[in-house]
Every structure is written in structure tokens, then in C-alpha cells.
Amino acid sequence: MRAPMGTLLLLCAAIGGCSTRVEGPEATTVAGPARDLALEAEGRRVYRKACLGCHGERGDGNGPGARMLDPGPRNFVAGVYKFRSTSSGSLPLVEDVERTIAEGVRGTTMPAWKSHLSRRERHAVAEYVLGFSDRFGQEIPERLVPPEAELKVPAPTPALIEQGRGIYLRLQCARCHGEHGRGNGPAARDLTDEEGRPQRPLDFTVGIYKGGGRPVDVYRTFVTGLGSTMPSFAEALPSEDERWALVHYVRSLSRKKGVLEYLFGRQTNWE
Numbered sequence: 657m658r659a660p661m662g663t664l665l666l667l668c669a670a671i672g673g674c675s676t677r678v679e680g681p682e683a684t685t686v687a688g689p690a691r692d693l694a695l696e697a698e699g700r701r702v703y704r705k706a707c708l709g710c711h712g713e714r715g716d717g718n719g720p721g722a723r724m725l726d727p728g729p730r731n732f733v734a735g736v737y738k739f740r741s742t743s744s745g746s747l748p749l750v751e752d753v754e755r756t757i758a759e760g761v762r763g764t765t766m767p768a769w770k771s772h773l774s775r776r777e778r779h780a781v782a783e784y785v786l787g788f789s790d791r792f793g794q795e796i797p798e799r800l801v802p803p804e805a806e807l808k809v810p811a812p813t814p815a816l817i818e819q820g821r822g823i824y825l826r827l828q829c830a831r832c833h834g835e836h837g838r839g840n841g842p843a844a845r846d847l848t849d850e851e852g853r854p855q856r857p858l859d860f861t862v863g864i865y866k867g868g869g870r871p872v873d874v875y876r877t878f879v880t881g882l883g884s885t886m887p888s889f890a891e892a893l894p895s896e897d898e899r900w901a902l903v904h905y906v907r908s909l910s911r912k913k914g915v916l917e918y919l920f921g922r923q924t925n926w927e
């Protein structure tokens with residue numbers, strides 16, 4: 657039996673939106689995730705089993721284990737995400753959330769799930785987590801960074817890295833990250849996230865990036881910004897060449913790999 661349209665729309669509103677095809681000559685598609693009950697059930701099952709302990713019953717970041725964690729688990733209700741391919745303030749793409757779930761948030765307690773959850777489970781729980789926010793289904797995420805496969809990463813050369821250093825100073829990354837990238841710039845101390853929790857700028861010399869350390873990850877991070885913690889530099893740095901110069905400069909600061917190693921050393925752990 658097919659549910660009458662009115663019921664479907666009510667259901668859609670209740671879950672925060674779905675894709676509704678209206679048959680007929682003036683068929684339109686309302687943007688939003690397609691309703692898939694099996695997927696939702698799977699998302700809920702995975703969430704309760706693997707995520708609730710930290711992110712909480714209601715997705716507000718207040719799970720039973722949360723109090724001991726620094727940084728605390730993300731509150732999904734506001735729909736403010738750090739790791740996005742989308743513009744500042746926009747919801748993330750589902751694929752962004754899937755990437756975070758697969759890879760984890762390095763240097764924090766957020767585990768990498770790729771060897772514990774199947775691709776479908778990760779997809780299901782990504783949709784489920786997004787659904788904690790009322791914004792899901794009402795807003796269309798605005799992509800800012802193209803898909804990885806479309807990004808052309810130039811090889812790091814000494815000239816490019818040197819150019820990157822100039823850009824780092826010009827854009828005042830040092831204000832927070834420090835002149836030598838140690839996370840100790842003059843503005844570093846007073847930073848908080850949208851919930852008022854203290855945030856420390858990354859020490860680039862450690863070389864562990866929450867959102868991933870591949871060139872495409874570092875590119876995405878400063879182009880889109882990190883929630884309310886770090887602004888987006890998309891407008892301040894429109895030139896593609898300059899963006900890659902900055903990526904290579906930042907990555908060259910890692911203590912594990914000095915500039916020489918970065919240029920000529922084994923590439924094994926880099927990708």
C-alpha cells in the first residue's frame with residue numbers, strides 16, 4: 657500500500673526532510689536525503705552501539721563517557737561541523753561525515769571506524785548523525801572544495817615551500833599557529849569553539865592533523881575553516897597555486913619530516 661502524500665510529507669517533516677517525487681506533468685523533486693527506513697534503522701542501531709557512549713542519546717555530545725574527554729565529543733544538534741568540504745557555516749556533505757567516521761579525528765578520542773563498520777554502516781550512521789540537527793533536510797550544503805579526485809596537487813619544491821612561508825605570514829596564520837607553527841601565536845590563548853570550550857591551534861611541528869594530513873586534507877581544512885574555531889581562508893586566498901604553496905609549507909613544518917626529508921625522503925607515511 658502506498659502512503660497518501662499528506663502522510664508522507666508529515667513523516668518527512670518529522671524526520672527533517674526527504675526527497676519527494678510528485679508524479680504528474682509538473683513533477684518536482686524536493687531536495688533532501690531520500691527516506692530509506694532500512695537505512696535509518698541501521699543508522700540508529702550503529703549509533704546506539706558505537707557512538708551513543710560519547711555523543712549521547714540525543715546527539716548533544718553528552719554521553720556517559722563524555723565528561724572525561726578533552727576535547728569533548730561533537731554536539732550534533734547545532735549542525736556545526738568542523739570537517740567539511742562546504743563553506744563556513746554550511747552543513748557538511750554526507751561524504752564529509754563519512755570520511756570523519758572512517759578516519760576518526762586523529763589526536764582525540766574519536767576512533768577511526770573503517771575497520772569496524774562496513775561502508776553501508778558508516779553511510780547509515782552518517783545520515784543518522786546529520787539528522788540530529790533540524791537544519792538537515794532544510795538547508796542544502798554549499799560545496800566549496802571540489803571532490804578530491806579533481807584536485808591537482810603540485811609536487812612540493814623548495815621554491816613553492818618558500819612561497820608558502822610568505823603566504824603564511826601574509827595571512828597571519830602565525831597569529832594563532834605561531835611564527836614557527838608551534839601553535840603558540842599571540843591570539844592562541846583565548847580561542848573557544850561555539851560552545852565556549854577552549855580550542856588550541858594545531859602545533860604543525862607534531863604533524864598530526866585531526867582532519868587528515870594528506871595535502872588534499874590540509875587544503876580542505878584551511879580553505880573551509882573549522883567550525884567557529886578557525887575562519888575560512890577561501891576568500892583571502894583565491895589563487896589555487898598559492899593555496900598549494902601554503903599546504904606544502906605547513907606540511908613541511910612537521911618535525912618528523914624536515915624540509916629535506918619532505919622533499920627527498922620516503923613518501924610512505926605521507927598519503
Ligand code: HEC
Pocket residue numbers: 702703706707708709710711721725727728729730736737738739740753756757761764765766767769781782785866
Ligand atoms: C570515545 C568517544 C567517542 C566515540 C565512541 C565516538 N566519538 Fe565521534 N567524536 C568524539 C570526539 C571527542 C570528537 C571531537 C573531536 C574534536 O572536536 O576535535 C568527535 C567528533 C566526531 C565527528 C566530527 C564532526 C565534525 O565536527 O566534523 C563526527 C562526525 C563523529 N564524531 C561521529 C561519530 C560516530 C558516527 C560515532 C560512532 C560510530 C562516534 N563519533 C563515536 C568522540 C567519540
Ligand code: HEC
Pocket residue numbers: 738824827828829830831832833843847855856857858864865866867868874877878882885886887889902906
Ligand atoms: C584565529 C586563530 C587561527 C588562525 C588565524 C588560523 N588558525 Fe588554523 N587552527 C586554529 C585552531 C584553533 C585550530 C585547531 C582546531 C581544532 O583542534 O579543532 C587550527 C587548526 C589548523 C589546522 C589543522 C586542522 C587539523 O586537521 O587538525 C590547519 C592545517 C590550519 N589550522 C591551518 C591554518 C592556516 C594555513 C592558517 C592561515 C591561512 C590558519 N590555520 C590560521 C586557529 C587558527
